[in-house]
Amino acid sequence: MLKPVTEKELGEAVRQADGPLAIRGGGTRLTGQAGMTLSVSGLSGISLYEPGALTMVAQAGAPLAEVEAALAAENQRLAFEPMDYRTLLGTDGTPTIGGVFATNTAGPRRVQAGAARDFLLGVRYVDGMGRAIKNGGRVMKNVTGYDLVKLMAGSWGTLGVLSEVSFKVLPRPETEATLRIAAADAGAAVRLLSAALGAPYEVTGAAYDPAQGAALLRIEGFAASVAYRAGELTKLLGAGELVEADASGALWTAIRDVAPFHGAPGDVWRLSCKPSQAPDLAARLEAEALFLDWGGGLIWARVPEGTDLRARAGDYDGHAILMRAAPDTRARLGMFQPQPEPLAAIEAGLRAKFDPRGIFNPGLMG
Amino acid sequence: MQMPQPDAGILARKSRLVARLSQLLPPDALIQDPAETRAYECDALTAYKCAPMLAVLPASTQEVSDVLRICHEDGVPVVPRGSGTSLAGGALPTADSVILGVARMNDVLETDYDNRIIKVQTGRTNLSVTGAVEEEGFFYAPDPSSQLACAIAGNIAMNSGGAHCLKYGVTTNNLLGVTLVQMDGTVTEIGGAHLDAAGLDLLGLICGSEGQLGVVTEATLRILRKPEGARPVLIGFDDSEVAGACVSDIIKAGVLPVAIEFMDRPCIRATEAFAHAGYPDCEALLIIEVEGSDPEIDHQLGLIKQIARRHDPVELREAADEDEAGRIWLGRKSAFGAMGQINDYMCLDGTIPVSALPMVLRRIGEMSKDFGLDVANVFHAGDGNMHPLILFDANKPGDLETCEAFGAEILKLCVEAGGCLTGEHGVGVEKRDLMLHQYAPEDLEAQLAVKDVFDPAWLLNPAKVFPLALTETRRARPMAAE
Ligand SMILES: Cc1cc2nc3c(=O)[nH]c(=O)nc-3n(C[C@H](O)[C@H](O)[C@H](O)COP(=O)(O)OP(=O)(O)OC[C@H]3O[C@@H](n4cnc5c(N)ncnc54)[C@H](O)[C@@H]3O)c2cc1C
Ligand SMILES: Cc1cc2nc3c(=O)[nH]c(=O)nc-3n(C[C@H](O)[C@H](O)[C@H](O)COP(=O)(O)OP(=O)(O)OC[C@H]3O[C@@H](n4cnc5c(N)ncnc54)[C@H](O)[C@@H]3O)c2cc1C
Numbered sequence: 102m103l104k105p106v107t108e109k110e111l112g113e114a115v116r117q118a119d120g121p122l123a124i125r126g127g128g129t130r131l132t133g134q135a136g137m138t139l140s141v142s143g144l145s146g147i148s149l150y151e152p153g154a155l156t157m158v159a160q161a162g163a164p165l166a167e168v169e170a171a172l173a174a175e176n177q178r179l180a181f182e183p184m185d186y187r188t189l190l191g192t193d194g195t196p197t198i199g200g201v202f203a204t205n206t207a208g209p210r211r212v213q214a215g216a217a218r219d220f221l222l223g224v225r226y227v228d229g230m231g232r233a234i235k236n237g238g239r240v241m242k243n244v245t246g247y248d249l250v251k252l253m254a255g256s257w258g259t260l261g262v263l264s265e266v267s268f269k270v271l272p273r274p275e276t277e278a279t280l281r282i283a284a285a286d287a288g289a290a291v292r293l294l295s296a297a298l299g300a301p302y303e304v305t306g307a308a309y310d311p312a313q314g315a316a317l318l319r320i321e322g323f324a325a326s327v328a329y330r331a332g333e334l335t336k337l338l339g340a341g342e343l344v345e346a347d348a349s350g351a352l353w354t355a356i357r358d359v360a361p362f363h364g365a366p367g368d369v370w371r372l373s374c375k376p377s378q379a380p381d382l383a384a385r386l387e388a389e390a391l392f393l394d395w396g397g398g399l400i401w402a403r404v405p406e407g408t409d410l411r412a413r414a415g416d417y418d419g420h421a422i423l424m425r426a427a428p429d430t431r432a433r434l435g436m437f438q439p440q441p442e443p444l445a446a447i448e449a450g451l452r453a454k455f456d457p458r459g460i461f462n463p464g465l466m467g
Numbered sequence: 468m469q470m471p472q473p474d475a476g477i478l479a480r481k482s483r484l485v486a487r488l489s490q491l492l493p494p495d496a497l498i499q500d501p502a503e504t505r506a507y508e509c510d511a512l513t514a515y516k517c518a519p520m521l522a523v524l525p526a527s528t529q530e531v532s533d534v535l536r537i538c539h540e541d542g543v544p545v546v547p548r549g550s551g552t553s554l555a556g557g558a559l560p561t562a563d564s565v566i567l568g569v570a571r572m573n574d575v576l577e578t579d580y581d582n583r584i585i586k587v588q589t590g591r592t593n594l595s596v597t598g599a600v601e602e603e604g605f606f607y608a609p610d611p612s613s614q615l616a617c618a619i620a621g622n623i624a625m626n627s628g629g630a631h632c633l634k635y636g637v638t639t640n641n642l643l644g645v646t647l648v649q650m651d652g653t654v655t656e657i658g659g660a661h662l663d664a665a666g667l668d669l670l671g672l673i674c675g676s677e678g679q680l681g682v683v684t685e686a687t688l689r690i691l692r693k694p695e696g697a698r699p700v701l702i703g704f705d706d707s708e709v710a711g712a713c714v715s716d717i718i719k720a721g722v723l724p725v726a727i728e729f730m731d732r733p734c735i736r737a738t739e740a741f742a743h744a745g746y747p748d749c750e751a752l753l754i755i756e757v758e759g760s761d762p763e764i765d766h767q768l769g770l771i772k773q774i775a776r777r778h779d780p781v782e783l784r785e786a787a788d789e790d791e792a793g794r795i796w797l798g799r800k801s802a803f804g805a806m807g808q809i810n811d812y813m814c815l816d817g818t819i820p821v822s823a824l825p826m827v828l829r830r831i832g833e834m835s836k837d838f839g840l841d842v843a844n845v846f847h848a849g850d851g852n853m854h855p856l857i858l859f860d861a862n863k864p865g866d867l868e869t870c871e872a873f874g875a876e877i878l879k880l881c882v883e884a885g886g887c888l889t890g891e892h893g894v895g896v897e898k899r900d901l902m903l904h905q906y907a908p909e910d911l912e913a914q915l916a917v918k919d920v921f922d923p924a925w926l927l928n929p930a931k932v933f934p935l936a937l938t939e940t941r942r943a944r945p946m947a948a949e
Binding site: 151152153154155156175176205207211212215216218219228232233234235236238239240241242243244245246247248249250251252254255256260271272273274275295298299300301322323325326329333373374375376377395398399418419420437438440443444447448450451453454455466467 | 579580581582583604605625626628632636637639640649653655657659660661662663664665666667668669670671672674675676692693694695715716718719720721722723759760762763766767818819820821822847849850851852885886887888889890891892893894898902905906907909910911913914916917918919920921932933
């Protein structure tokens with residue numbers, strides 16, 4: 102395993118590589134990548150944190166936990182709510198901030214606050230030739246040249262190895278509450294979630310858990326405001342149960358970390374779709390278990406091992422990622438949905454420029 | 468400022484190109500009379516002008532694709548254009564180029580309140596996107612001050628921001644899908660009504676690419692429900708640094724206003740004389756707006772006022788009603804117009820870390836004395852996006868050049884302070900030659916490589932964004948002074 106501790110060493114390691122590299126942050130993610138492991142965890146530490154400017158700069162290998170602890174000390178947080186999949190995937194290791202951005206992680210707050218890519222302000226990365234490249238910066242608004250920051254976010258280490266990330270953080274709200282409203286099925290639930298998200302009450306979580314038989318709506322902010330908006334939502338949608346503060350927090354940690362599937366066997370899929378399509382799509386999946394997040398725009402499904410869920414899903418606006426499966430299934434179905442032309446050609450063209458030797462996580466994304 | 472020399476071969480083949488294009492487009496969509504092409508000679512950066520060889524106004528994605536394919540086959544550069552309000556010269560033509568304007572493509576294709584999206588053709592103006600959904604209580608969040616005129620096309624190309632982006636983000640945070648036509652005519656659908664399109668984040672790459680990667684003909688945008696209410700407060704200080712500290716304290720306290728706008732004394736005086744908004748005559752003024760129901764607004768403004776009082780404001784005025792709210796915003800909204808009344812001005816757009824605000828303001832003041840030109844500052848303080856307005860006299864020989872030199876120094880200062888050259892207006896031709904102050908050559912090479920993928924012939928808006936010397940071999944055309 103290669104484990105550089107500076108960007109310079111990272112560049113050197115890449116330059117000298119004579120075969121595929123499996124890029125790893127904390128290794129919490131089972132990509133099953135072949136090749137020599139290149140760990141970024143040696144590039145660690147927070148280099149700059151300005152709470153008054155809502156910005157942080159960290160080395161890519163900095164543990165997520167360290168970043169979150171520093172933010173918590175100033176009553177701030179990563180608003181896109183990165184999840185911890187270790188229990189779901191049965192992996193260990195320490196998630197890194199670079200891995201969070203490389204995978205464009207986002208939890209339930211995605212619907213309101215955005216994904217990791219919406220908070221990433223600047224990157225430094227090493228390309229496939231070992232060159233260190235900078236894009237973006239550490240300011241909130243920046244349109245100076247092309248936005249390679251977005252391109253690097255969610256590229257899963259296939260375009261470059263992140264060495265440093267700067268990102269926007271947000272204040273932690275005073276409190277939160279969850280309105281739990283009974284919903285007979287996915288159709289009824291998505292109608293509730295859509296109505297809530299289409300109301301002016303700033304819902305920051307909108308999920309449906311069939312096991313609870315309920316739609317869950319999270320509200321965050323100052324205490325009086327949370328109480329007010331919970332009241333208004335009740336008027337709009339009908340009575341529900343109000344789960345407050347820490348208990349509400351626990352509900353959303355469970356949704357975020359896919360707790361409903363913990364300890365259960367089978368493959369795990371994650372589908373992004375148009376919310377109104379979710380009920381029909383969910384039915385077509387014939388899953389052993391599923392639940393919805395993002396107002397219906399995200400479906401988590403657990404199915405028997407080896408199931409080709411993309412075939413079952415048929416046609417819809419969106420795509421499916423295979424999150425957990427045995428190596429042979431992953432090899433057969435691919436983790437990511439293949440891209441249609443001409444998108445595939447554009448992506449291949451970009452890979453050929455960023456990583457001309459094709460050594461970064463080859464085959465992972467296409 | 469240099470632009471590439473027009474290609475004599477292209478100019479000589481004009482009539483053949485016209486003949487081919489006129490087979491595809493209705494007569495009124497093809498503009499070749501020099502009296503009419505002049506309408507496209509510049510955008511809102513009027514210091515630079517050059518009429519294009521032709522202008523075309525296609526009415527569909529198919530027509531856009533046909534036009535691009537033909538220009539590609541003929542090796543003719545194409546400059547996409549929305550409404551021409553760019554402040555960076557992004558839509559500036561060359562004499563051998565075809566302007567491709569999307570102004571005729573302004574339909575709403577779909578509104579979907581359940582999924583909170585609207586799909587439009589990109590020639591539609593920013594404000595009329597909100598106009599299409601406001602009866603149902605929705606709005607499209609990014610709100611550049613030019614929103615009455617500017618098109619979604621230009622907003623996407625420049626990744627435009629607005630007064631309320633502190634809370635709602637800029638264009639890229641509100642864009643879900645596009646139809647992109649590449650220079651060779653290939654039509655690609657990226658993203659759509661769902662979140663997080665599959666594969667690489669090409670949507671994020673297209674947004675802010677200044678019309679160099681493809682022509683965007685349709686867009687799926689996120690719409691939001693309008694807040695129950697909004698109310699501004701006006702706070703005056705006798706020291707800009709104190710105003711800056713107040714902004715930082717408000718942010719740290721966990722209040723998230725939708726807007727924090729800042730004006731300094733020269734700007735306050737000019738707008739007062741023009742708009743009579745009743746602003747106090749002080750060193751620095753903040754306008755802070757929060758949203759929600761009345762009690763929520765009361766609570767947030769209460770916190771803000773409490774923090775502000777710790778900084779000894781000379782004025783603290785909360786809008787009691789709609790009327791007063793309107794007056795508080797009046798001065799800010801007419802700031803650019805007011806400055807235009809008293810002088811010619813150049814508007815900069817650098818962004819700095821909020822913490823560097825006092826230092827940067829002080830340095831700009833010092834430089835103003837050195838260059839002998841006044842500066843008025845008005846900007847989005849919450850996110851550090853500055854808009855220094857340098858005042859000059861266009862009729863005075865040498866003044867424009869001094870102003871440009873001063874502007875370049877301010878932008879370099881922004882970069883040194885940890886910021887960037889442009890926060891929302893884009894690079895265009897205006898900041899093209901400063902790019903090497905922010906990026907190393909290899910950083911720019913990585914960006915050029917992206918254009919190589921989308922537009923290998925370098926025909927789409929080729930002379931923008933990057934220093935000409937860096938793109939010369941790619942464009943493979945000689946340069947001439949202009
Ligand atoms: C199987 C699995 C699937 C997941 N799917 C998603 C998902 O779809 N969406 C989501 O939001 N979160 C997802 N996550 C969560 C996300 O992986 C973690 O939050 C994050 O990866 C933790 O970082 P890490 O350091 O453990 O990354 P690792 O597990 O080490 O790596 C994850 C991916 O990121 C790449 N990577 C890591 N560090 C860098 C770097 N510095 N530069 C370039 N590339 C790097 C790796 O090559 C790999 O492709 C998933 C996690 C797992 C285990
Ligand atoms: C008074 C005034 C106030 C302003 N206020 C703000 C503000 O608050 N915030 C802000 O961000 N900006 C502001 N601007 C700048 C400007 O309005 C924005 O940059 C706007 O997005 C430009 O839109 P447009 O349709 O006019 O684009 P144009 O000026 O026509 O073009 C801008 C760029 O987009 C490209 N382009 C145009 N159409 C397409 C297409 N279909 N596909 C691909 N590329 C295309 C062009 O080639 C060019 O590079 C202001 C401008 C003025 C004059």
